[in-house]
Amino acid sequence: MTLQLADLTARMLEAARRAGAEAADAVAVDGTALSIDVREGRLEQAERSEGIDIGLRVLIGRRQAVVSSSDARDATIETMAQRAVAMAREAPEDPHAGLADPSQLAHDTDSSRLEMYDPAPEPDPAALEEDARRAEAAARGIDGVTQVQGASAGYGRRRIHLAASNGFSGGYARSDRAISCVAVSGTGTGMERDWDGDSRIFQSELRSPEEIGRLAGARAAARQNPRRPRTGKYPVLFDERISSSLIGHLLSAMNGAAIARGSSWLLGRKGDLVLPEPLSLIEEPHRPRASGSRLFDGEGLPTATRMLVEEGVLTGWVLDLATARKLGLESTANAARGTTSPPSPAVTNVRLTEGSATRDDLIAQMGTGLLVTSLIGSTINPNTGDYSRGASGFWVEKGEIMHPVNECTIAGNLRDMLRSLVPANDARQHLSRIVPSLLVDGMTLAGD
Structure with missing residues (x-):
């Protein structure tokens, strides 16, 4: 995937050059996001999104313009580059705009040692739903909690690549896994709510749904009166x-x-x-x-x-x-x-x-x-x-x-x-x- 994004940004830079840009940089981001919401023990909402976003900045002298799209086809990239160059020619001059000098660029771009991406498999939606149910049940078990406004579990991953006509090219991947719960105490105009949640890069480090639910419930109960x-x-x-x-x-x-x-x-x-x-x-x-x-x-x-x-x-x-x-x-x-x-x-x-x-x-x-x-x-x-x-x-x-x-x-x-x-x-x-x-x-x- 990283190589594909690197190729994509290279295509964007080449399109900008052909369109008449003097300098350019390009960003490509793709990813997946999955979220599950549970309320009153039942699945309330499930969402999954997958997609790619691309952005191109072109410079002509000290004039610049930025265009973006979620379509990575060659024809779209060519049109983006042409429009960006046309916009840049009409843009006001910014004396401070410009890319980095090649001597300033980073050479170490291997981000693996930062451990920003969990290689564990993407969690099954049923596993996320079970996490949300467990958090909600734990919150409901706290004395004073009258309802749980909602419990959620989610997962996301994305990959980013940046390239520029000054010679820079680098990318990395990120992931996250999260659980949250919102509990309510009291009734009517006396209702009070509080929450707890956790988000980690590595799923194995995530706090348990029960701990999150109990703490959300305890916090809400403590806010009564x-x-x-x-x-x-x-x-x-x-x-x-x-x-x-x-x-x-x-x-x-x-x-x-x-x-x-x-x-x-x-x-x-x-x-x-x-x-x-x-x-x-x-x-x-x-x-x-x-x-x-x-x-x-x-x-x-x-x-x-x-x-x-x-x-x-x-x-x-x-x-x-x-x-x-x-x-x-x-x-x-x-x-x-x-x-x-x-x-x-x-x-x-x-x-x-x-x-x-x-x-x-x-x-x-x-x-x-x-x-x-x-x-x-x-x-x-x-x-x-x-x-x-x-x-x-x-x-x-x-x-x-x-x-x-x-x-x-x-x-x-x-x-x-x-x-x-x-x-x-x-x-x-x-x-x-x-x-x-x-x-x-x-x-x-x-x-x-």
Whole structure:
């Protein structure tokens, strides 16, 4: 399959050359996705999709255009190339557009050591249905659970190949296997829901359906009879399930596209403290069995482990070639590429320094405050870092969880929030973003 995709991208590049492109790159993606949903012990939905997507970017001078299709026939590819060249000739000039210099390209493209693809056979739909049934049954067995909104199991695999007229050609395969369950407690207007799920590259590492169902049920049952918290300023503990969203806001502000637009609250802060001094944020693109791993980026540049934040200090930006050129810098090999648009900057896997305290230790340390387990909505000002989100979770008094809460808003400024982080030691190591529970001091809660 990889050789077929390599041949396909080569055909696209040759078609672009014949159509008059001065330079081009091509992406081909094929894959299979299978999902099974179960409700009330019965099969609710079964979906399977198979297909191929191709994308071609052509450049004429500093003008570029992108076209895509799900038809890989020769005639379609010829038409794509002709249309792309015609579009590029009419496109506005972008002084920063262009392929990588051949000297910049990755030479190590054998991604097998990253273990991103499980060679085990594709699971039978009946096996996926059985997993979903088992998860649902386990959730129903928890006291307080009144219904299970749904249980799902799925499998996916895809293969990607990138080639360019500068001589780059490389591809890789990915797979994933997942189970999830959503449970509900209470009735009528008093219903509360929660969930659990797991997704792994290797099927053998997936947690059992029973464990997932039981945890979804226990979480839903624990949310019964919530109250609104008191309005005021309190410490907030972001549970590990949602703590990576805070780091996600930091990564968004570090994105070279935002920096080049001047629309980031981190603008001008390279070399400043953005996290507490003991904490580092590391990008790990070569971590085995992680969903974001890759040896080369979407422009064919070699990736490498690097410090995004080193002992609290912001080291730089997340850049692809175009944003690097705009800023007068070098690409950090963070280009991501789909079939429908040009490359743009994006991180791979990241890891935040963990602390020595457990989540329970941080609950005891916070005294009175809020443990957040779910976030809804979002009002984030990218220019100022002002942060406001709807939240639910559990109220903490004197270091102990007292009762569930909902219908509240937490607010602060990301500059202050991130500088006050206290991490726990409970991060799940298989995730692409390894981020533990995070305690933030002095956020504003709007409740009763």
